[in-house]
Amino acid sequence: MNIGQAAKQSGLSAKMIRYYESIGLITPAGRGDNGYRYYNGDDLHRLAFIKRARDLGFSLEEVGKLLTLWQDRQRASADVKALAGAHVEELNRRIAEMVGLRDTLQELVDHCQGNDRPDCPILRDLESGGCCH
Amino acid sequence: MNIGQAAKQSGLSAKMIRYYESIGLITPAGRGDNGYRYYNGDDLHRLAFIKRARDLGFSLEEVGKLLTLWQDRQRASADVKALAGAHVEELNRRIAEMVGLRDTLQELVDHCQGNDRPDCPILRDLESGGCCH
DNA sequence: GCTTGACCTTACCAAGGGGGCAAGGTTGAT
DNA sequence: ATCAACCTTGCCCCCTTGGTAAGGTCAAGC
Numbered sequence: 001m002n003i004g005q006a007a008k009q010s011g012l013s014a015k016m017i018r019y020y021e022s023i024g025l026i027t028p029a030g031r032g033d034n035g036y037r038y039y040n041g042d043d044l045h046r047l048a049f050i051k052r053a054r055d056l057g058f059s060l061e062e063v064g065k066l067l068t069l070w071q072d073r074q075r076a077s078a079d080v081k082a083l084a085g086a087h088v089e090e091l092n093r094r095i096a097e098m099v100g101l102r103d104t105l106q107e108l109v110d111h112c113q114g115n116d117r118p119d120c121p122i123l124r125d126l127e128s129g130g131c132c133h
Numbered sequence: 134m135n136i137g138q139a140a141k142q143s144g145l146s147a148k149m150i151r152y153y154e155s156i157g158l159i160t161p162a163g164r165g166d167n168g169y170r171y172y173n174g175d176d177l178h179r180l181a182f183i184k185r186a187r188d189l190g191f192s193l194e195e196v197g198k199l200l201t202l203w204q205d206r207q208r209a210s211a212d213v214k215a216l217a218g219a220h221v222e223e224l225n226r227r228i229a230e231m232v233g234l235r236d237t238l239q240e241l242v243d244h245c246q247g248n249d250r251p252d253c254p255i256l257r258d259l260e261s262g263g264c265c266h
Numbered sequence: 267g268c269t270t271g272a273c274c275t276t277a278c279c280a281a282g283g284g285g286g287c288a289a290g291g292t293t294g295a296t
Numbered sequence: 297a298t299c300a301a302c303c304t305t306g307c308c309c310c311c312t313t314g315g316t317a318a319g320g321t322c323a324a325g326c
Contacts, residue, residue: 115211149284
């Protein structure tokens with residue numbers, strides 16, 4: 001199977017498959033006489049695994065670790081759980097940060113009259129560094 | 134005032150001030166005989182404005198628009214409100230997305246025993262594309 | 267055989283939002 | 297005079313993905 005087929009089946013783009021190969025996330029695909037990469041069922045399975053892990057927000061570095069754990073039949077599920085748990089924590093941190101930003105901004109928006117006059121609490125906040133809203 | 138002082142006062146880094154100048158976000162600073170950039174109170178005010186807007190999560194493009202509105206004494210607060218409101222919406226979208234990821238992942242983590250055996254629902258999900266958890 | 271279109275290859279540019287380092291000039295204090 | 301701290305420009309790096317270009321290959325239809 002060529003890279004285009006593998007891309008369609010896995011949900012990744014051909015470009016990304018090449019990229020993942022170039023950074024060593026996946027082992028280099030086999031090549032045919034024409035120089036084309038080819039992929040078998042196992043390769044496809046790995047690509048789909050990566051796709052799903054990316055969709056869940058894991059970084060490529062984390063995906064690499066997950067791949068290693070996945071391939072390791074002696075793995076302890078505790079290791080996987082720790083990795084995923086750390087990612088959940090990271091997501092929670094980022095969510096909390098963004099919620100804080102949103103709330104601050106939403107409050108400013110709520111207090112802006114939004115008419116054709118220039119007076120605006122949003123700009124006042126930006127001007128004053130948010131120290132005295 | 135030199136760039137280092139301006140950086141300290143505004144909370145930006147000297148590097149970023151140069152960068153913002155290079156991309157046209159701010160007009161080029163004046164130069165002294167020695168070639169050093171110098172900054173006055175107005176410049177500082179603008180830099181602090183940018184810093185605050187960045188802290189609130191506005192993109193550099195949005196910051197540029199906010200700067201323009203800020204300088205425009207004829208602005209309508211509705212324009213500012215629309216810009217900030219759009220950013221709030223964007224934040225909400227991103228938050229919702231991340232919350233969805235976190236919840237999915239949290240559920241997988243909750244169902245993983247986290248012991249020294251290899252069996253792990255997290256890896257099973259990644260393997261199967263999350264279609265049958 | 268020839269053309270056409272779809273596919274593959276490598277290689278480079280772009281983005282945001284900076285960090286870091288190098289090589290050199292300037293300033294101010296000791 | 298020397299030294300540290302500052303400034304200048306310029307370049308490379310992070311990360312991940314999309315785009316685009318120039319060229320090779322394959323399969324179909326004529």
